[in-house]
Amino acid sequence: xxxxxxxKYIRSLALQKNRNEHNVFIAEGAKxxxxxxxxxxxxxxxxxxxxxxxxxxxxVAAHPEAEAHIVTQAELETLSIxxxxxxxxxxxxxxxxLTVSAVDHWCIALDTLQDPGNMGTIIRIADWFGxxxxxxxxxxxxxxxxxxxxAAMGGHLRVNIFETDLAxxxxxxxxxxxxxxxGGESIYSxxxxxxxxxxxxxxxxxxxxxxxxxxxxxxTIPRVGGAESLNAGVSAGxxxxxxxxx
Amino acid sequence: xxxxxxxKYIRSLALQKNRNEHNVFIAEGAKxxxxxxxxxxxxxxxxxxxxxxxxxxxxVAAHPEAEAHIVTQAELETLSIxxxxxxxxxxxxxxxxLTVSAVDHWCIALDTLQDPGNMGTIIRIADWFGxxxxxxxxxxxxxxxxxxxxAAMGGHLRVNIFETDLAxxxxxxxxxxxxxxxGGESIYSxxxxxxxxxxxxxxxxxxxxxxxxxxxxxxTIPRVGGAESLNAGVSAGxxxxxxxxx
Numbered sequence: 001x002x003x004x005x006x007x008k009y010i011r012s013l014a015l016q017k018n019r020n021e022h023n024v025f026i027a028e029g030a031k032x033x034x035x036x037x038x039x040x041x042x043x044x045x046x047x048x049x050x051x052x053x054x055x056x057x058x059x060v061a062a063h064p065e066a067e068a069h070i071v072t073q074a075e076l077e078t079l080s081i082x083x084x085x086x087x088x089x090x091x092x093x094x095x096x097x098l099t100v101s102a103v104d105h106w107c108i109a110l111d112t113l114q115d116p117g118n119m120g121t122i123i124r125i126a127d128w129f130g131x132x133x134x135x136x137x138x139x140x141x142x143x144x145x146x147x148x149x150x151a152a153m154g155g156h157l158r159v160n161i162f163e164t165d166l167a168x169x170x171x172x173x174x175x176x177x178x179x180x181x182x183g184g185e186s187i188y189s190x191x192x193x194x195x196x197x198x199x200x201x202x203x204x205x206x207x208x209x210x211x212x213x214x215x216x217x218x219x220t221i222p223r224v225g226g227a228e229s230l231n232a233g234v235s236a237g238x239x240x241x242x243x244x245x246x
Numbered sequence: 247x248x249x250x251x252x253x254k255y256i257r258s259l260a261l262q263k264n265r266n267e268h269n270v271f272i273a274e275g276a277k278x279x280x281x282x283x284x285x286x287x288x289x290x291x292x293x294x295x296x297x298x299x300x301x302x303x304x305x306v307a308a309h310p311e312a313e314a315h316i317v318t319q320a321e322l323e324t325l326s327i328x329x330x331x332x333x334x335x336x337x338x339x340x341x342x343x344l345t346v347s348a349v350d351h352w353c354i355a356l357d358t359l360q361d362p363g364n365m366g367t368i369i370r371i372a373d374w375f376g377x378x379x380x381x382x383x384x385x386x387x388x389x390x391x392x393x394x395x396x397a398a399m400g401g402h403l404r405v406n407i408f409e410t411d412l413a414x415x416x417x418x419x420x421x422x423x424x425x426x427x428x429g430g431e432s433i434y435s436x437x438x439x440x441x442x443x444x445x446x447x448x449x450x451x452x453x454x455x456x457x458x459x460x461x462x463x464x465x466t467i468p469r470v471g472g473a474e475s476l477n478a479g480v481s482a483g484x485x486x487x488x489x490x491x492x
Contacts, residue, residue, distance in 0.1 A: 126471070128471055129470050159471075229374075235483075
């Protein structure tokens, strides 16, 4: 059981200012918690149901630095951002911020991406396609937002995600810059570079003009039907599948 | 302003049993409400802020069958499933259920798809790629769930979505059946049919064995990195982009 103060503390991590103050974030659910517990990342709290604890004793033992608490389903619900909380919630120490000045491989650059579901989905996509880097402009949603952690499914552990001044980063990288826009060249017909930076823009405003001007190629997924747009996560998935195809 | 009973009624449509009883669903937000108001679909309630009403008088006038109510932001919040409710919420009469016994074009078949965000995303993908049909097994999430309507961005109006016994439907259709699975052939290397049925399975259990056995081709998006899987909506987007590429 958690004390009132511990419960309040863990719940407070739903807000970015508290995550920043404590350098700790939340990872929820058996699958995602498992990814972090299998890593060398330092864990602060493991709060889980009796059943989960009993089934995962060795995983808990592997993290002597963590305070482990058995909680009731009702208590888990008070901590959870999910409608149906799932067995275990961790408070995890955030890895140190990464600085990457140059990339030598495919990189996704996110220009003011706002939606945590899209951010998490794109981290998961990078993780699937073996894309090693994600560069985020300062205006992007926090990559340790609980919904991002949820949707990324452990991708944080395998993809180098860093915040940077995108324009300066892009100017410094001697790589093709591929901008996902409406009205660009068809992604089916461009000559694919061996590596490059794929820029995905804000959900409603797209890519900022400064970054657009730096683009080597502007690409579009051709539309056949009536939808006004594709979701940013889905677009990123399609472009990564086509660009990294070998 | 809405009466207490009207407020309660609209909120009740968050639940499928109430949507089924009244044959009415919720469409929320300026963009999505706009899609439904521009259609010939019968609207039951238009509840919106003063500002939205003032800016959309002709759209409201085009629906004399609808009861229009100006509501405060606070009242809108009581009706909304969104964290930040967006100007207007409609209660829309549900179109009659569609029966489709045969398809002559690309069709997406959904086998027990559970997540409303994935369902809505896949409707939006079909709408983008001009895929005219989505066949849902009886175990799928309700396509008029508010989160589905939200994520589909009006796709319901342009894609024929119907519930059917998938195995019988597939047996009846003389079309290639392409099953999205782990461990199938690479989507990059298969011979693409001109049309067919693409099956997407349940988020955790995949495609039911009965449907898998009917597959002409089992396809996979090759993995390079460490992620365990791709999100169902993203997978569907990638497969549709590659299968319908002309």
